[in-house]
Amino acid sequence: MDLRVTVTSELGVALLGYGFMGSTHLLSWRLIEGCKVIGVWGRNASRLNSFCEEYGVEAFHDLDKLLRDERVDIVDICTPTYTHHELTVMSIEAGKNVIVEKPIALSLNEADDMISKSRRAGVKFMVAHVLRFFPDYKRVKELVEQRSIGNVASLRAHRVGPAPSWSSWFLDKNKSGGVVIDLAIHDIDYFVWLMRSMPVSVYAKVTNLVHKDHDVDDYALITLVFPDGAVGFIEASWAMPSSFPFTMKLEIIGDNGMLQLDNRLSIPLRMWTSKGEETFSPESLQVRLGGQFLPLDPFYRELSYFAKCVKEDIDVEMSGEEARKSLLLAIAALKSSHSNAPVTVSG
Amino acid sequence: MQIATRAPRGLCRTPIWLGFMKRIGCLPHVFADVHKIDLFSNLDDLLRKVDAVIITAENSLHHNYAIRAIEYGLNVLCEKPMTTSLTDADDVVRAVNRSGVKFQMCYVMRYHTVTRVAKSLLDEGRIGKVLAMVGSNRVRRDLPIARDWFVDKDRAGGGAIMDHTVHLSDLMRWYTGSEVEEVYTVSGRNINPNIGVEDNFSTTLRFENGTLGHIDGSWAYSSGYYTWGRCGARGDWERGRSDD
Numbered sequence: 001m002d003l004r005v006t007v008t009s010e011l012g013v014a015l016l017g018y019g020f021m022g023s024t025h026l027l028s029w030r031l032i033e034g035c036k037v038i039g040v041w042g043r044n045a046s047r048l049n050s051f052c053e054e055y056g057v058e059a060f061h062d063l064d065k066l067l068r069d070e071r072v073d074i075v076d077i078c079t080p081t082y083t084h085h086e087l088t089v090m091s092i093e094a095g096k097n098v099i100v101e102k103p104i105a106l107s108l109n110e111a112d113d114m115i116s117k118s119r120r121a122g123v124k125f126m127v128a129h130v131l132r133f134f135p136d137y138k139r140v141k142e143l144v145e146q147r148s149i150g151n152v153a154s155l156r157a158h159r160v161g162p163a164p165s166w167s168s169w170f171l172d173k174n175k176s177g178g179v180v181i182d183l184a185i186h187d188i189d190y191f192v193w194l195m196r197s198m199p200v201s202v203y204a205k206v207t208n209l210v211h212k213d214h215d216v217d218d219y220a221l222i223t224l225v226f227p228d229g230a231v232g233f234i235e236a237s238w239a240m241p242s243s244f245p246f247t248m249k250l251e252i253i254g255d256n257g258m259l260q261l262d263n264r265l266s267i268p269l270r271m272w273t274s275k276g277e278e279t280f281s282p283e284s285l286q287v288r289l290g291g292q293f294l295p296l297d298p299f300y301r302e303l304s305y306f307a308k309c310v311k312e313d314i315d316v317e318m319s320g321e322e323a324r325k326s327l328l329l330a331i332a333a334l335k336s337s338h339s340n341a342p343v344t345v346s347g
Numbered sequence: 348m349q350i351a352t353r354a355p356r357g358l359c360r361t362p363i364w365l366g367f368m369k370r371i372g373c374l375p376h377v378f379a380d381v382h383k384i385d386l387f388s389n390l391d392d393l394l395r396k397v398d399a400v401i402i403t404a405e406n407s408l409h410h411n412y413a414i415r416a417i418e419y420g421l422n423v424l425c426e427k428p429m430t431t432s433l434t435d436a437d438d439v440v441r442a443v444n445r446s447g448v449k450f451q452m453c454y455v456m457r458y459h460t461v462t463r464v465a466k467s468l469l470d471e472g473r474i475g476k477v478l479a480m481v482g483s484n485r486v487r488r489d490l491p492i493a494r495d496w497f498v499d500k501d502r503a504g505g506g507a508i509m510d511h512t513v514h515l516s517d518l519m520r521w522y523t524g525s526e527v528e529e530v531y532t533v534s535g536r537n538i539n540p541n542i543g544v545e546d547n548f549s550t551t552l553r554f555e556n557g558t559l560g561h562i563d564g565s566w567a568y569s570s571g572y573y574t575w576g577r578c579g580a581r582g583d584w585e586r587g588r589s590d591d
Contacts, residue, residue, distance in 0.1 A: 221481075253547070
């Protein structure tokens with residue numbers, strides 16, 4: 001994917017949220033040529049002030065004022081999930097293009113409302129499923145598309161670590177949706193993207209293993225069956241000890257070979273086929289741009305992509321409709337766990 | 348009473364029964380020659396001479412051999428899976444209980460260094476109560492098809508599910524001291540379309556004590572790579588984890 005942004009005039013960005021994702025996005029926006037962060041809004045005035053002071057950016061205490069600002073072309077929503085719907089709708093109604101952190105929202109009704117309002121307003125709307133912009137995950141997708149391992153028959157993903165320590169809202173089911181809607185949704189979205197199809201059934205066991213003083217699920221085992229009979233398995237955990245490093249593993253088996261990805265290895269990606277073993281170093285996963293390597297940072301690549309879509313009027317691949325699919329499957333997984341039975345997915 | 352090309356070292360003086368001579372040609376003779384052991388063409392003749400029997404024949408024969416050995420009052424070490432049906436397994440258990448012989452399954456994973464270390468860490472309470480486990484047994488796709496009976500549903504009792512589940516469910520039962528209460532399994536589209544049994548599956552378990560488990564087994568790996576007996580346990584408030 002060519003991430004160059006054609007510079008005609010500068011794109012203005014309004015950042016909503018000053019948490020972990022807010023700072024991550026802010027630093028990435030600053031590296032993107034032709035984009036400028038106009039200001040940051042957040043609910044808590046003193047936290048907003050200290051964030052903006054630390055990063056040297058203008059604080060907006062009045063959200064309407066920021067959304068009405070003519071310099072703003074893009075609103076980047078990095079606030080907790082339960083606020084996504086309200087802030088997205090407000091931004092769309094102000095005529096702005098919106099990129100919102102994943103998951104799209106907590107309910108399908110909210111997601112549908114966001115999708116239909118963005119369509120009616122004719123603005124660009126993207127959900128930031130960043131895994132699609134990780135160089136190694138992206139390379140797996142390319143290798144599968146090139147039929148390097150043949151038809152995919154088996155997929156497995158592990159996304160395990162301690163609960164997010166940077167903010168407390170994750171451990172509130174009503175704010176984050178819990179480990180399936182917030183964490184497993186990464187791999188759900190990735191599987192749907194890789195397979196180019198929706199699973200036909202979902203089975204899951206979802207539970208609270210260690211956060212007994214919180215009303216939240218922190219562990220999930222999810223099995224997805226695809227229309228061609230391929231089976232995907234996802235383990236997602238916020239239940240690991242705080243000393244345990246965040247771990248993401250992916251294994252894709254095709255009828256002619258297999259791929260393994262492990263973020264804890266110095267060689268993060270390896271492929272085995274009848275031709276032998278092929279390894280992919282971090283360096284080999286970089287994307288070249290005019291003779292220079294782009295930063296590996298997936299957030300930089302994700303935000304650059306959205307800026308390009310806005311600038312050049314390109315349809316967003318990671319659209320609201322696309323994000324709705326993984327939310328629907330996450331909700332199906334929760335239903336399956338509650339009903340102790342596989343859930344058939346229709347539509 | 349074994350028909351195998353790899354004999355357990357130290358047991359090489361054990362006579363073996365030449366039961367399959369017609370079926371598998373010269374293999375028993377080669378085996379007996381290599382390991383310098385006697386061949387018997389009549390099972391009863393052999394059973395009258397020994398104290399114990401190791402059953403490593405194809406799965407569908409386990410039941411019959413075990414019952415006959417037990418009838419002679421012989422102790423039995425039996426390869427996995429125990430039998431190819433629960434009825435047969437119950438039959439063996441009843442015969443063992445009636446006769447008082449020793450009967451043990453070859454659940455070899457309990458004897459790996461790493462699984463024993465994991466077991467002792469769990470028993471010492473180093474990660475607290477076990478809350479969840481994920482295990483995988485994935486072997487090369489060409490391994491099972493190297494033995495024809497292995498991919499024959501009647502003789503093996505099934506495919507990858509039968510082959511791998513006995514190992515990992517045993518390991519998980521050993522680790523938790525709890526029995527499985529709920530099972531969900533789905534086997535995916537075969538990676539090898541030319542065999543008549545499933546070659547991959549995903550199984551989710553819930554144990555009586557509430558522990559969750561997952562077993563991922565397949566004969567799907569590309570050559571040169573495999574995992575066997577891999578099991579990670581996720582513990583409770585002390586929140587530890589042992590991997591592999």
